Amino acid sequence: RKEVEQDPGPFNVPEGATVAFNCTYSNSASQSFFWYRQDCRKEPKLLMSVYSSGNEDGRFTAQLNRASQYISLLIRDSKLSDSATYLCVVTPPWRSGGYQKVTFGIGTKLQVIP
Amino acid sequence: EAQVTQNPRYLITVTGKKLTVTCSQNMNHEYMSWYRQDPGLGLRQIYYSMNVEVTDKGDVPEGYKVSRKEKRNFPLILESPSPNQTSLYFCASQVLYRVDQPQHFGDGTRLSIL
Numbered sequence: 001r002k003e004v005e006q007d008p009g010p011f012n013v014p015e016g017a018t019v020a021f022n023c024t025y026s027n028s029a030s031q032s033f034f035w036y037r038q039d040c041r042k043e044p045k046l047l048m049s050v051y052s053s054g055n056e057d058g059r060f061t062a063q064l065n066r067a068s069q070y071i072s073l074l075i076r077d078s079k080l081s082d083s084a085t086y087l088c089v090v091t092p093p094w095r096s097g098g099y100q101k102v103t104f105g106i107g108t109k110l111q112v113i114p
Numbered sequence: 115e116a117q118v119t120q121n122p123r124y125l126i127t128v129t130g131k132k133l134t135v136t137c138s139q140n141m142n143h144e145y146m147s148w149y150r151q152d153p154g155l156g157l158r159q160i161y162y163s164m165n166v167e168v169t170d171k172g173d174v175p176e177g178y179k180v181s182r183k184e185k186r187n188f189p190l191i192l193e194s195p196s197p198n199q200t201s202l203y204f205c206a207s208q209v210l211y212r213v214d215q216p217q218h219f220g221d222g223t224r225l226s227i228l
Contacts, residue, residue, distance in 0.1 A: 008154075032214065036216075042222065043204055043220060043221050043222050044157070044219050045219070046216045046218075049214060087157070101159070102217060104149075104156055105156065106156035
C-alpha cells in the first residue's frame, strides 16, 4: 500500500457544483495533514491545514478521519479559478534527531467547467 | 517577505555538464528539502536536511548531491547530469518540531538535460 493515495482524476465539474476529494494514508502515527493547491507547473501552495475537529475556510472544508486514516477536502460552489491540482500532505510526528519524511499524494486534478 | 528562492528558474544543458541549483530561505527554517516532480509520479523527495551539516537521502537520491553549510542555503548539485534528470525541481523549507507548520516552496526550477 502506498503511504499516501489520491485519485489523480481529473474531476470535471460544472461551476457551482460541490466536489470532494479524499486522501488515504497508511501510517497511523501520522501527526499533521495539509492540503496544497498546485497550478499547472507552478509551486505547491498551502491551501489549508487539516485538524482533527475539521476546519473550514470560506468554501473549503477539510476533515480528518483517524479511524479510517483519510483526510478529505470539500469545495462548495466551485469557481473556474478553483481549477488546479490538489495535493494532500501527511507528516509523521517530529522526533528529535529523527528521520522526518513528509509524504505528498500524487494530487487530484480538478477542472471546473463553465 | 518570507520566501524560498531558487535559481535558475529554467536551465537547458547537456549531458555530463555539472550544474548547481541554488536554494535559499529567509525564514530561519531548520528543515529543507529537494523534490522533483514528473508527470504521473507526483512530488518525490531527493534529499532533505534537518539542520546545518545534517543531510540525508530521500526517495530518489541517485545522481544528486546536496550540502548544507549554512542554515539558509541548500544547493542541489548534479555532478554529471543525464536526460532522465530532466524534470521540474522544487526546494522547500519548514520549521522543525511544529506539527502545525507547513512546508514553503520555491518557485521551481525546470531542468532540461539534452
